[in-house]
Structure formats: C-alpha cells, structure tokens
Amino acid sequence: MSAPQWREIAPSVYVRRHDELELNCGLVVGEKRALVIDTSGSSARGQQLAQSIREITPLEPVVVNTHAHYDHCFGNSAFRDSQIYSHSGAADDLRLTAEHQREQLIAHLNNTERAQWAEEVRNTEIVLPFYLIDQDTEVDLGGRTVHLLHGGPAHTDHDLAIAIPDAGVVFWGDMVEQGADPMMEDAFPLQWAETMRNLQSKPVVSDATIAVPGHGDVVDPLFVLEQAEKLQRLADELAEALDSGVREVDALVNKSRGLGLQDTTLREAAMRALEVSRR
Ligand SMILES: [Zn+2]
Incomplete structure (x- = not known):
C-alpha cells in the first residue's frame, strides 16, 4: 500500500488521496493560515496527516470536518491546538x-484481518469540533477566503461543502462520491438532491470548475450535476411510492431500480426514507 501523497489541484489547493476507502483530505494554503479539510480515520493517521502538512507549509492549520463519520474526523486529536470547525450538528x-462508530469499525477491521488498524482505532482519542456553525461562514486564510457552506440534509443532516472561489474548487465531503454509490446509512434520500441544488445555486459553487468528492477521483461540475440528477430521480421514485402507501423496503427497492444504483444502496435509501416519513 503506497503512502498517501498530496497533489496540487489548483494554486495552493491540495488533495491527499488515501488507498483506504479512496478517502480525500484537503489542504488550502493562504498567506497566514492553512485550512485542513477532514482529518482521516484515527489519531495515528491524523498525526501522519499533520506531519505531511508541515512538509508543505509551516503556517498555522485551521481544520474543518465535513461531517461526523469516523473517516473524516477521528484524526482530530492531531489538530487539538487548532480551531476545528464543523456544522453544529456534526x-x-x-x-x-463516536463510541458506536468506533466499536463497529473495530469489529469490521478484526473481521477483515486488519488488527493493527483496529488497535489504532482503539487508541484513538475523539476530539470534538468546537468552532460550530449553523450558517454559511467565511474563513480568512490571509489573501484568500474559503466558504463553509451548509445546504440542508444530504449524506447526513450536517454536511458542509467548502468552496475556494479564487481557485474555482469545491470540496463536497461525502455529498459527492466518485467510484462508488453515495452512502445512505445516515442520509436523507428525499432531500439530498435538493440540498445539492441549493449549494449549486450559490455563485461560489456554480462558478467552480473543480469538484473534490469525499472519496474517489477529483471530478468536474458535470459529474456533480449528474449525481444530483440521479439522486433526484431516486427521491421522486421513493416519494411517489410512499405517497401511494408503499411501506415495504423490498417494494421501494423494486420501484427505484434502473437508476444505476446498487441494490444495497437502494435498500439503505428505502429504509432511511421510511424512517424519515414515519417521524
Ligand atoms: Zn460519510
């Protein structure tokens, strides 16, 4: 397995791609501070990330967690002296x-013979983000401003997208996935597409030419648009079935086939749509 490397995708905007989960972390370097986008999945991995950042810039890091899934925030302890931003919901x-996520992950890693990584996760100290935002927020890095944006419920109820308008880049967190289906287990499948459109209606997003998914290859705005359209068709199918009284997961899955999404994804989406519609 190769050590993850930073790649400059726009002037002083970097992506660090990890073999595991194809995870992307981001780095945006200003004149006074540098923004780190997501901290990876354990304290040890966060330390490696912090070290790799010091090879690029000596500037003080500021951190943002795109959402509260372990692979995006369990490395926070390596940045405990930094401002760590997230949506308040994260x-x-x-x-x-956090403890449930830790247990599930350790069980999964042990089952797949990755005991060393499991140990790393066991030894991970959870550090909560503490610069909490509920509305779009600008962060001044010196000479450039980044925008932390919340468009509504999507992959979770607290996703943030990060726009760097001077570079034409948007980091989407797990609201956009390349190479795999969007992950539904905590998602809001009936609203996800609408949330993406809300975000795409903001000039700092609509003017961007580079989109960074939470996992997978860096993509372009067309990819994001097509994913939003696919999620809208899923939302329409689910809403129509729910409106007509369908309440069985299998029936909902049957209704929403043909969108190019895997059955496991459709099943999770159906269960989440049912859960939300019962509230
Ligand atoms: Zn996630």
Whole structure:
C-alpha cells in the first residue's frame, strides 16, 4: 500500500488521496493560515496527516470536518491546538455516535484481518469540533477566503461543502462520491438532491470548475450535476411510492431500480426514507 501523497489541484489547493476507502483530505494554503479539510480515520493517521502538512507549509492549520463519520474526523486529536470547525450538528452527532462508530469499525477491521488498524482505532482519542456553525461562514486564510457552506440534509443532516472561489474548487465531503454509490446509512434520500441544488445555486459553487468528492477521483461540475440528477430521480421514485402507501423496503427497492444504483444502496435509501416519513 503506497503512502498517501498530496497533489496540487489548483494554486495552493491540495488533495491527499488515501488507498483506504479512496478517502480525500484537503489542504488550502493562504498567506497566514492553512485550512485542513477532514482529518482521516484515527489519531495515528491524523498525526501522519499533520506531519505531511508541515512538509508543505509551516503556517498555522485551521481544520474543518465535513461531517461526523469516523473517516473524516477521528484524526482530530492531531489538530487539538487548532480551531476545528464543523456544522453544529456534526459535534452533536459525534458526541452521540463516536463510541458506536468506533466499536463497529473495530469489529469490521478484526473481521477483515486488519488488527493493527483496529488497535489504532482503539487508541484513538475523539476530539470534538468546537468552532460550530449553523450558517454559511467565511474563513480568512490571509489573501484568500474559503466558504463553509451548509445546504440542508444530504449524506447526513450536517454536511458542509467548502468552496475556494479564487481557485474555482469545491470540496463536497461525502455529498459527492466518485467510484462508488453515495452512502445512505445516515442520509436523507428525499432531500439530498435538493440540498445539492441549493449549494449549486450559490455563485461560489456554480462558478467552480473543480469538484473534490469525499472519496474517489477529483471530478468536474458535470459529474456533480449528474449525481444530483440521479439522486433526484431516486427521491421522486421513493416519494411517489410512499405517497401511494408503499411501506415495504423490498417494494421501494423494486420501484427505484434502473437508476444505476446498487441494490444495497437502494435498500439503505428505502429504509432511511421510511424512517424519515414515519417521524
Ligand atoms: Zn460519510
């Protein structure tokens, strides 16, 4: 397995792609500070990330977690002296679910013979983000400004997208996935596409030419548009079936086939749509 490397995708905007989960972390270097986007999946991995950043810039890091799933925030302890931003819902979610996420991950890693990584996760100290935002927020890095954007419920109820308008780049977190289906287990499949459109209606997003998914290859705005359209068709199928009284997961899955999404994805989406519609 090769060590992850930073790649400059626009002036002083970098992506670090990891073999595991095809995870992308980001780095945006200003004149005074540098923004780190997501901290990877354990304290040890966060330390490696912090070290790799020091090879690019000596500037003080500021951190943002795109959402509260372990692979995006369990490395926070390596940045405990930095301002760590997230949506307020991410801090609430992490407080409630971190230990459950840890247990599930350790079980999964042990089952797949990755005991060393499991140990790393066991030894991970959870550090909650504490610069909490509920609305779009600008962060001045010195000479350039990044925008932390929340468009509504999507992959979770607290996703942030990060726009760097001077570079024409948007980091989408897991609202956009390349190479795999969008992950539905905590998602809002009936609203996800609408949330993406909300974000795409903001000039700092609509003017961008480079889109970085939470996992997979860097893509272009057309890819993002096509994913939003696919999610809209899924939302339409699910909503129509729910409106006509369908309440069985299998029936909902049958209704939403043919969109190019895997059955496991459709099943999770159906269960989430049912859960939300029961509230
Ligand atoms: Zn996620």
